[in-house]
Amino acid sequence: MTTPLPRSEFAVTRDYVYLNHASAGVLPRSSVAAIDEFLLRHAEAGMLGTYPYDERMPEFRERIAGFIGARGTEIAIAPNTSAAANVVAAGIDWQPGDEVVLCDNEFPANAIPWVALRRRGVNVRLIQTARRRLTPDVLAEELTPRTRAVAVSWVSYADGYRHDLRALAGVAHECGAYFCVDAIQGLGVFPVDVADAGVDAFFAGGAKWMLSLHGIAVLYLGPRVRDRLALAMPGWRSLEDMWDFHNYEQPFSREAMRFEAGTPNLIGTLSLVSAIGLLERCGDALAAHVLALTDRLCDGLRSLGAQLATLRGDGISSGIVTFSIPGYDSMELGRALQDRKIVTTYRPSGIRVSPHGYNTATEIDVLLENLAQMTRAKLLA
Secondary structure, eight states: OOOSSOGGGOGGGGTOEEOBTTTOOOOOHHHHHHHHHHHHHHHHHTHHHHHHHHHTHHHHHHHHHHHHTOOGGGEEEESSHHHHHHHHHHHSOOOTTOEEEEETTOOGGGTHHHHGGGGGTOEEEEEOTTTOOOOHHHHHHHOOTTEEEEEEESBOTTTOOBOOHHHHHHHHHHTTOEEEEEOTTTTTTSOOOHHHHTOSEEEEESSSTTOOOSSOEEEEEOTTTGGGSOOSSOOGGGBTTTTOTTOTTSOBOSSGGGGGOSOOOHHHHHHHHHHHHHHHTTTTHHHHHHHHHHHHHHHHHHHTTOEEOSOOSTTTOOSOEEEEOTTSOHHHHHHHHHHTTEEOEEETTEEEEBOOTTOOHHHHHHHHHHHHHHHHHHHHO
């Protein structure tokens, strides 16, 4: 089967049916080669080996920006999603009584930075997603004149619900609120143009669907928010001329890179840019392929009597499917799958499956066949 991402790039396919990109992605061989070259240059020449990569940081930011429809001056490199979210949450000029709206099923990376604002008198309002999902109509009902920011995950980590960014941004802006997006479970599969979507802040770690190293994240800051954010943690690279070392009184840079503060994670950035080169070649075929795999999975799970925790449909389906099988312990099933070298995320609430662009329909069928064997074996026992 032809896949948008070439299977030859992924060593993991030799030993595993790897369906766990919502937890951690895998490095392509081309990224490993680029990283190996960086390490060799570092080992053999120290600063002479690494400085050329530092000089390329503006180029790297441009590459990242191009992948999401932004400009390089709007991009900052962050160590992780939480750090990027904190740049925004800590930088807004909150006043007591201001509000931020988010869902009650956010991963902590996009919850704790906002919930912590309660110490500053901010009213953090949580939408109860078990009752209703965050649609534009629901958001319009929740907003008040005191709402300053709306924070949402593009794709929910727990059940894969994909939010309509453009529509939600429009509603938030009508109220004068910033629209902030944790994109970690969508970026790398679904195309996005952050400027066209009206997103104000967009952040995502690279270690999942972006197939990059841990400890690297992207932060986009749009024109509505970038110049209005306070720089809570400045550093030497925040300055207008970072090479004028002893001019401590100089102004900060107007570019988003001022939020990087110190020396960037060069090797992490290299892994991210290398993976972007691979992902860009797929075009729209990547999202279509992943959705086809998860549709196939859902059809097979229903035939097994599984209960899907994931809502499916036009515009809301994603690369994540979470399910349970009545009468069976999800932890036991997940461990049994892993023993058979089928890698998923398993929790008491269910098993989460998340294929990428190099996975095949055959691998989905292998997962389904093994689940069928396990359930039949227990029934026979």
